[in-house]
Amino acid sequence: MSEVVNDVEVVTGNGAVQRIPELVAGFAPRRVLVVASRAAVARTGIVARLDGYRPEVFADFAPNPQLADGLRGAAVAAAAQPDLILGLGGGSAMDVAKLVRGLPTDRDDATAVLRGAAQPQRRARLLLVPTVAGSGSEVTGFATVFVGGVKHSLDHPSVHADLAVVDPELTATCPPDVTSSGALDALAHAVESLWSLRSTALSRQLALDAMRALVGILGRPVSAESRVVLSAAATRAGLAIDRTRTTAAHAFAYPLTARLGIRHGLACALNLVWLLPFTAERLSTDCQDPRGTAFVGRRLAEISAVLGPDSGTRLAELVRAAGFSPALGDHGVTEADLPGLVDAALGHSRSTNGPVRLDPADVLSLLRKRLAG
Structure with missing residues (x-):
């Protein structure tokens, strides 16, 4: 099933992940950046599903992401210049994908965006795929990031994903x-x-x-x-x-x-x-x-x-x-x-x-x- 809510197209249902090659093709990307943990990449076989798009993986982040995690990912994205960013995992992974797309690579510039003094970037289209049900990050226009142990939000309408794929079967491996x-x-x-x-x-x-x-x-x-x-x-x-x-x-x-x-x-x-x-x-x-x-x-x-x-x-x-x-x-x-x-x-x-x-x-x-x- 597919519907558009909050400007995010949401494709739902058991087996919906099988549609990712088709859905990605709709964006006609030359290259794709996957933001996910190594475990999630291996468990879902996402790289194989993206064969032909020269997928690069950014996995250098931790749960409850720090600003440094987002800045590393933003630097990877700035260098790779993907047409599509695919965030796969729990709320942290999806939030990092939003940070990777939206934050400048300079820390001071990124801090200004988090303060609301500047607008986020929009490096690429964004597709989010939750593998843990709970955060709802796949449909929200904000992302959580910790700076010096204090929670901040990347909060702007442009932070919304373009597409979300919600497949309950992906949550089956959750402890x-x-x-x-x-x-x-x-x-x-x-x-x-x-x-x-x-x-x-x-x-x-x-x-x-x-x-x-x-x-x-x-x-x-x-x-x-x-x-x-x-x-x-x-x-x-x-x-x-x-x-x-x-x-x-x-x-x-x-x-x-x-x-x-x-x-x-x-x-x-x-x-x-x-x-x-x-x-x-x-x-x-x-x-x-x-x-x-x-x-x-x-x-x-x-x-x-x-x-x-x-x-x-x-x-x-x-x-x-x-x-x-x-x-x-x-x-x-x-x-x-x-x-x-x-x-x-x-x-x-x-x-x-x-x-x-x-x-x-x-x-x-x-x-x-x-x-x-």
């Missing part, structure tokens, strides 16, 4: 913990998009559709059928956050990942466990959505209709069912870490995109309670 963390990431996208200050009727419908699907499969044995559901839901949640961006759960997740190595999707869910009840409790006194408390109350009711009346407790149960502890302390977080985590999170713009104001003292108290779950 269970990677699959579960990806599902939690997609669920966080759905919840956060639903209550974002930037939500629209369309984004909320996309988010609700994704949330219902994800809650139905989280914690259950992974099957071919559940991979189809997860892939579709992750893409829909990606479409939602492309319109709204994320909120405080992501702001608090970034330092947990950068400093302590907690998987991104899990880190988001660990924070939603306390944010869900906190938001309901503080709505009447600390609402910052200009559409008002009644509007936000309807969003919380929609979340409760899916997760249940005690949504924070229910999310903690889903985290356990996915194979993880909901206690921050079980993931290496100590009380000494908390003040720095709070400062980093509340200093990020995502922390102000949610429905209620966050007071540092209140948040610190809540995080202390979450150390032991």
